[in-house]
Amino acid sequence: MLLNYLQTKNAAPAFLIDDEGADLSRASLAKWVTATRNQLGKLKGRRVALKSRSNYELILLLLLCDGWVEALLILPDDLSEEDIVHAYYQQSNIDAIISLGDALPSNLDVPQIEWLNTNTTKLWNGNNTSWVIATSGTTNVPKLVEHTLESLSNSVKLDPQRGRDIMWGLLYAVSRFAGLQVFLQSLMGGSSLLIGEKHEDIEQRISYFSKHGCNALSATPTLWRKILMSPSASKMNLRIITLGGEISNQTVLSALAGKYPNARIRHIYASTEVGVGFAVTDGKEGFPALWLDSPPSGIELAVSRESKLKIRRGKLTQSYLSDEVQLAEDDGFIDTGDLVEICNDRVLFRGRENGAINVGGNKVQPEEIESVISGVQGVALVKVRGITNSMMGSLVEATVVPRAGIDPDELRTKVMKRCREQLDAFKRPAILKMVEDLKTNASGKIIRN
């Protein structure tokens, strides 16, 4: 359990550095976990939802609960609608909701518990707590995936001798898969973790990180481009750079290598369902085509007839919480829904099978934008697709055919106005083209790509 990693020999003595720059040592955190567990005896072996207001609190709750409760549920921070939250509690058979309030390691308060089920007929007495986390979802409601600490941490490097000199900075929400990875790597790898969440502005956060000696960061390619544009980026001496969550293109990989010549750069292929699939460390975009025949240890890779990447793990321990949907196909492969293309000796990513456009980590369904634009008077046809962009991976492009007799320039203004009124900024077309006709296929549907 996680508590053991607070007691690892040779690890960096300070684990968490809070937003005031104060250290919380591994020893003091271990003491807090033990004391708090003693005060909350009734919670042991139950199914518990973690409710936190910050990454800092969530990390403390994870340290407290792993290996001690039967299951812990982490919901995304932005999920605020109570009905949905309670539906998730029900689906996960949650007995109690725990939040820290002011029960931080610095004082003696007891965490707050809200009981949903006090029935104690069955009591769990295992070791491996289930970690129930939500997928990032597109337009759908996120699905819950049940992991164990083992399936979540299979790519963590356990080498405290080297890890103790590493100071991670946190740029993701810990409630998300990528943020959990940073937390688990810094804890289990014997390193320290800077939270810095009070600095919302990236420039301020990078400046705070560099002041405290941060030398390892994990972020999306879009966020990395932003970091590279920030004046404080030059002050950091990074040794570990991780990219994930979006397609990492050659420009951002090469720019990072140029700026941080001492860093080990890796781009990760991961999802909440698959866990960490693989990491690419050769500085090139995509992954070696050779891996389709001789994959990295622990996984198998295949490309389906529809050009989708499929991944199989020797032993799959995670599953969707709801029994209706199967995570893997009968042959054990997980269909990732990511389209790939083999170019010479590399396999390159080409976007999502369902047409979803990943705009800086936000997923956009073309149909939603098409329906807004087609509602504008004067629009005959509209097609929305993703276009690759050197600064952001993908952007939204809309192509519009005006009705006969409609002035294209006037229509353009009207379409952009409607999009501003009804769509989030990342969903509005970056490029709006006016054309005379759009190609349609045999069944009369617009050809999307």
Add this chain to the structure above:
Amino acid sequence: MKQLDQIIREHLSAVAEDTGAQLTNEITPDTVLLQTGMDSLGFAILVARLESELEYDPFVIMEKPCYPTTYGEFLAIYEKYAPQN
């Protein structure tokens, strides 16, 4: 022919309007891009629209990729990679 500086500034204003960004009053060569009021989505859109008009994206063709910090650096990158006629 319009100067690159003028073309970029025109697109910058249009993108700001489309994304709802409030640009700082005066943008000089020393202005830090991330402090112009435009976010990274805005810059991505700016680069895409400049590519439509100018028919090149310097960030794709540059042999040693780097990202600009100030407006002056941004403009210099576009000038350096402009097709020679």
